Amino acid sequence: MAGNGNESTGGDFSFSAAAARDALPRITTEKGGKSPGPADVCQDDIAPRVNFQTIDELHSLQKKRSAPTTPLRDGSASGVSGTSGPTTPVSSETMLQSVSASLASLTRETGPKLIRGDPTSAAKVAHVPVTPTSLPAADVSDSGLKFTHILHNLSPAELYEQAIKFEKGSFVTSTGALATLSGAKTGRSPKDKRVVKDDTTEAELWWGKGSPNIEMDEKTFLVNRERAVDYLNSLDKVFVNDQYLNWDPENKIKVRIVSARAYHSLFMHNMCIRPTPEELENFGTPDFTIYNAGKFPCNRFTHYMTSSTSVDINLGRREMVILGTQYAGEMKKGLFGVMHYLMPKRKILSLHSGCNMGKDGDVALFFGLSGTGKTTLSTDHNRYLIGDDEHCWSEAGVSNIEGGCYAKCIDLARDKEPDIWNAIKFGTVLENVVFDEHTREVDYTDKSVTENTRAAYPIEYIPNSKIPCVGPHPKNVILLACDAFGVLPPISKLNLAQTMYHFISGYTALVAGTEEGVKEPRATFSACFGAAFIMLHPTKYAAMLAEKMQAQGATGWLVNTGWSGGSYGTGSRIKLAYTRKIIDAIHSGSLLNASYRKTDIFGLEIPNEVEGVPSEILEPINAVSQIDSRKHIYFLLMKLTPLFDIFGYVCLVQWPDKMAYEDTLLKLAGLFKSNFETFTSHKIGDDGKLTEEILAAGPNF
Ligand SMILES: Nc1ncnc2c1ncn2[C@@H]1O[C@H](COP(=O)(O)OP(=O)(O)O)[C@@H](O)[C@H]1O
Ligand SMILES: C=C(OP(=O)(O)O)C(=O)O
Ligand SMILES: [Ca+2]
Ligand SMILES: [Mn+2]
16 A cells, blocks of 8 residues: 555655655655666656646546447547547447437428537537438528437446436435436326327227227327427437347347436336347337437327327337326336237237246246236246246247336335345336435335335346246246235136136236326226237237147136235235245146135135145135134234234234125126126137137136
8 A cells, every 4th residue: 555655565665856855755656676766756746657638638538438339429520528439430320310310300301410429528519510411491490400419328327427417316326226206207197198090000909998099190199299309309418229129039129219318218228128239330220219208298289188198109100209207117118019019910929927937947927917916926036037027929939028127116125025126236227216315225115205116127137037038938827916805816726718818807906006096906907917008909919828828738827916814904915925935836836736626706726735825815715614713813803903914913814704705706706797798799719619618717606
């Protein structure tokens, strides 16, 4: 240590002429004992030793040339303040022209004049325009004359700096994640989704009752697109991400995301597949483009608009426009909708499911609506994670659509979900969490901003992720339902017809938060466990699933990750540890050969035993007639005080009242029946027999 100034550090020290003059000892760090010449002393102020003349040059040395994945600087045209990048001039020019074309207004023939890089550091080149094509005189306008800076595929570190500098509410947490606020919207807005109905989509897509596709016409789409593009072009800078979807190399899709916030850019950097520098060089024209102008509202007087929020998909133009919501999940799930259209055209089934693989290559799918456990249960320390939310099932097997995971953080606990906990580090986007002002430690129990707190991280942040994220054909198809009524068994084995029945029904209790305005759990049905994202009629996906499961001999399972011992309010949520044991038994194959009994009404096969799970909870009603006197006291206490839960006896207690259980069971069965009425007139696949079997596989009463 030079600062110690003594021999034991190995550095000589001696008095030089200069030192004598200043009356301070000079320290050299040169080893070898030779007496220091004038050039060897006082290295900190010897001019020839430094490579800079000015403070700007010094700062320029701080940053090394970087790979083209972070092409913040464009050295080719200008030599911006000493930080020239190695990106080839050709691709840089092509990229700017391509982005300019993306951002072109339809009433003006070209896009904005673009400059690469941060306006705050690139002032020197603002007068070196990169003009895509010459503007016709009639198109000259103030907005056409200004420059827009493009921050193209910035690295996480660069995006952190952008967010922290320019986006209020951005902070680094104690574990290095970027805490952000998504603004007024903290969940998706499915009622504000619009899909352009043209001749093609009118015939192809699912419209009408139950469909998530609320129509808009082409003209209105263009009105909203113009609004979004004009807003983005009015900014000093926009972020552009060029990335991929789908790990299946034969079926990957190139997507471009244009957004106003570093938060959005980092979110998509994490969630989509990240191109290599070479892939980015040769990216070419995107297959689909998102214009995220979410900070800016739509015009409520526009036809088809019912609020200030609009999320618009135009499959013909291969574009999506976001106005009036900054919730980043809209982008992720919007692209998922697009995949639900594009993939079935190629005979590939798109799945709203998590997916993991055992050491022996056994693949499991986890279907379920938001909050049912796809992310939690597919992230399993004993298995390889293929993905947590969106997959494709092709002739070749399964592939993840995404490059990252999007985990719920509410009540996240290190001991219960260690892999997700550890993934929340540098690079991870943490949405709407609350943290200690000083230590920046996150309080995952705090719902002050929203219940729907989220972490978005690259999939490789999970230690046992399978990269590339592909796998063989699934062996087990697990349907997750979070049953707020507390009457579905925690685990049941399904035959193919039952699997189809429950897949088409897509039952769960929607847990608070993910969709706007939902404050407490309520029963909901969402076809294919993702009606908000499917584009075609549910029976099209169901037929494909049936065909694939049959061909591969996959087994279907229904797992209730919801309530037990009573409905929401009196019972409590099944312990995650028990659900994990149940899932373990599915994976290991031990449940396949277990002994089963059949339930009334729903006709579900429930195992008599699952290793590590108390048998009382396997069939709620059974326990009522089997309780011992001690449990009777618990029930009494539970009736007297719901707080009884906190004593932890809840895994022992069951439905306090047999009548209440049966009423609730019948009520739920009735809800299933009336929900399924919409589908009874539809044939599933070419097999008329299967259609009949599916109809018969629902509740009977
Ligand atoms: N028995 C259980 N099974 C699965 N998840 C549970 C269970 N009990 C509580 N949870 C919690 O429910 C949430 C499930 O959410 P998540 O896995 O993100 O669902 P999805 O990915 O399907 O939207 C997590 O916060 C998890 O900790
Ligand atoms: C992003 C979402 O996914 P999930 O809740 O299924 O994880 C969502 O539904 O908004
Ligand atoms: Ca989801
Ligand atoms: Mn999830």
